[in-house]
Amino acid sequence: MRYELFTARDLAGEPPRHPSEFDRLLKTALAIRPGTFLIGEAQWLNGEAFGYFRYLWDEPATQLAIIFVGGEGCHTVLRREPMLSSRMFIWQHFTRLTPSEGLEAIPLSHPVWAGVDPDDITFADRYAAHGNFRRQAVCRL
Structure with missing residues (x-):
């Protein structure tokens, strides 16, 4: 280390x-x-x-x-x-994005997603990412 x-x-x-x-x-x-x-x-x-x-x-x-x-x-x-x-200042728990939050976040995550039709983003999520942002971010249409 x-x-x-x-x-x-x-x-x-x-x-x-x-x-x-x-x-x-x-x-x-x-x-x-x-x-x-x-x-x-x-x-x-x-x-x-x-x-x-x-x-x-x-x-x-x-x-x-x-x-x-x-x-x-x-x-x-x-x-x-x-x-x-005992030294932790903040404990932050992140939850899964809702579908509408995903539709807002994915186009901002990478230029390849900017301007993509929301229906295509939903399709990629349904058939490849399954609600996982990391998987969605690496999907390429």
């Missing part, structure tokens, strides 16, 4: 060899330049990964925001980590 954060922050030089050097470098970088980590599929992270994010966030000098995004079960997984979940 340290290497991924090093790469994501586009830090200069070679990645450090030892965890303590990595930690010092990441904390310094996060103190100098604020950052936001967007962690997708957070329900698949283990306790060690959550602990490391908490460790970076708890450093008083760092200027860090962490957004955990996940699918089914994410809330349950995050709640199992009390030292992390």
Whole structure:
């Protein structure tokens, strides 16, 4: 994970060899330049990964925001980590779009959908996406 954060922050030089050097470098970088980590599929992270994010966030000098995004079960997984979940500022639950919300959102999601007839969007949803925005976004007419 340290290497991924090093790469994501586009830090200069070679990645450090030892965890303590990595930690010092990441904390310094996060103190100098604020950052936001967007962690997708957070329900698949283990306790060690959550602990490391908490460790970076708890450093008083760092200027860090962490957004955990996940699918089914994410809330349950995050709640199992009390030292992390007690630091959560906002818990946000997203629900499935209604068909009319989908008809409004899909044309805005990608230029290929801009200007597409709503009946064609409904057809693509019915026969390919089945109400899943991610699947709808990658459907090509």
